[in-house]
Amino acid sequence: MRSIRPVQKVIDAFEALPGVGPKSAARLAYYLLNVPQEKLTKFADALDNLKKDTKLCKLCFNVGEEDFCPVCQDSTRSKTQVCVVENSLDLLAFERADGYKGVYHVLGGVINPLANIGPDDLRIPQLMARVKAGEIKELIIATNPNMEGEATAMYLTMKIKDMGLSNEIKITRIGRGLPTGADVEYADGQTLMRALESRSEMS
Amino acid sequence: MRSIRPVQKVIDAFEALPGVGPKSAARLAYYLLNVPQEKLTKFADALDNLKKDTKLCKLCFNVGEEDFCPVCQDSTRSKTQVCVVENSLDLLAFERADGYKGVYHVLGGVINPLANIGPDDLRIPQLMARVKAGEIKELIIATNPNMEGEATAMYLTMKIKDMGLSNEIKITRIGRGLPTGADVEYADGQTLMRALESRSEMS
Numbered sequence: 069m070r071s072i073r074p075v076q077k078v079i080d081a082f083e084a085l086p087g088v089g090p091k092s093a094a095r096l097a098y099y100l101l102n103v104p105q106e107k108l109t110k111f112a113d114a115l116d117n118l119k120k121d122t123k124l125c126k127l128c129f130n131v132g133e134e135d136f137c138p139v140c141q142d143s144t145r146s147k148t149q150v151c152v153v154e155n156s157l158d159l160l161a162f163e164r165a166d167g168y169k170g171v172y173h174v175l176g177g178v179i180n181p182l183a184n185i186g187p188d189d190l191r192i193p194q195l196m197a198r199v200k201a202g203e204i205k206e207l208i209i210a211t212n213p214n215m216e217g218e219a220t221a222m223y224l225t226m227k228i229k230d231m232g233l234s235n236e237i238k239i240t241r242i243g244r245g246l247p248t249g250a251d252v253e254y255a256d257g258q259t260l261m262r263a264l265e266s267r268s269e270m271s
Numbered sequence: 272m273r274s275i276r277p278v279q280k281v282i283d284a285f286e287a288l289p290g291v292g293p294k295s296a297a298r299l300a301y302y303l304l305n306v307p308q309e310k311l312t313k314f315a316d317a318l319d320n321l322k323k324d325t326k327l328c329k330l331c332f333n334v335g336e337e338d339f340c341p342v343c344q345d346s347t348r349s350k351t352q353v354c355v356v357e358n359s360l361d362l363l364a365f366e367r368a369d370g371y372k373g374v375y376h377v378l379g380g381v382i383n384p385l386a387n388i389g390p391d392d393l394r395i396p397q398l399m400a401r402v403k404a405g406e407i408k409e410l411i412i413a414t415n416p417n418m419e420g421e422a423t424a425m426y427l428t429m430k431i432k433d434m435g436l437s438n439e440i441k442i443t444r445i446g447r448g449l450p451t452g453a454d455v456e457y458a459d460g461q462t463l464m465r466a467l468e469s470r471s472e473m474s
Contacts, residue, residue: 072334074320101322114280115284119308122277157298157301
């Protein structure tokens with residue numbers, strides 16, 4: 069027994085979202101039946117206009133409302149330092165941390181052969197074009213510290229070396245170790261080994 | 272640092288849903304940025320039409336598309352047996368179990384003094400009108416087996432007794448005990464005691 073058509077449509081839409089199962093989708097749809105129509109219309113409008121009202125930055129591919137995103141438009145940000153992130157949410161996490169003064173490049177994912185995602189499916193050609201343009205002095209690779217993220221970081225490094233630009237551009241990878249507030253006792257072995265490797269002298 | 276306005280609107284809408292926190296809301300909104308516009312519009316239309324295309328059944332208050340819901344319209348269903356549920360999702364759970372041949376009454380919640388919900392905020396007056404009409408022979412109270420559900424069940428029973436109709440109408444409560452597939456070892460004490468009380472002879 070499925071729900072009636074108008075309700076089922078909403079359930080199906082929710083179920084297509086990542087991390088929303090059939091039971092949560094049904095609960096959300098039936099919850100919305102008790103919400104004022106005005107709020108439903110507002111929700112619907114926000115969804116319908118989400119892509120219409122946004123643009124990808126022509127330089128870094130961050131989400132914005134104009135041709136260039138707020139970060140790229142900001143004249144106080146150093147254009148010589150570029151932090152390479154997987155997506156706009158990762159960029160936002162760095163912005164929230166409020167300490168980075170360079171700009172970004174949003175790859176739009178990571179290299180993942182199992183999902184059939186190669187370098188040309190990402191904004192890697194565009195990154196290489198920015199690198200070739202010559203303004204960049206440091207590339208900070210901030211892809212996630214998992215298999216695909218590391219592979220993407222290695223690919224980018226190799227690519228820039230192949231282009232013969234590794235002397236002009238410093239390529240760095242975000243630090244590895246224990247996150248703030250963590251417990252040595254509960255940290256996994258790999259994290260501990262990485263923390264030992266990247267130890268620094270007490271000042 | 273918040274997201275840009277069009278994205279933030281979608282995040283806010285998701286965050287207003289029950290069980291969706293700020294991080295999941297952001298993840299969903301940024302995920303939708305990569306979905307084709309056509310799907311977004313479909314989602315938006317489904318939401319906007321959810322309430323416009325549905326009606327509450329005039330008899331049992333289940334969600335439907337016409338004045339009377341599919342269950343109430345079904346002539347093979349016994350109108351003398353009424354199962355009282357909290358909401359349409361609970362009704363759907365019984366329909367999915369596919370064995371009940373009576374009809375329903377959807378209360379639209381439970382009596383909950385802490386949330387300021389009294390009998391008149393629910394469809395209890397309408398249930399009493401159905402009871403008074405005289406067709407009903409059995410009322411199966413299927414509110415949830417928690418404090419509010421039990422209180423509502425007791426209230427309904429008392430109310431019908433007060434109306435002097437308890438001889439004409441059998442009032443029952445859904446059975447209590449161990450759910451199928453459960454483990455006696457992990458069952459809580461109250462469930463075990465209820466299972467003992469409602470034990471039945473082996474046939």
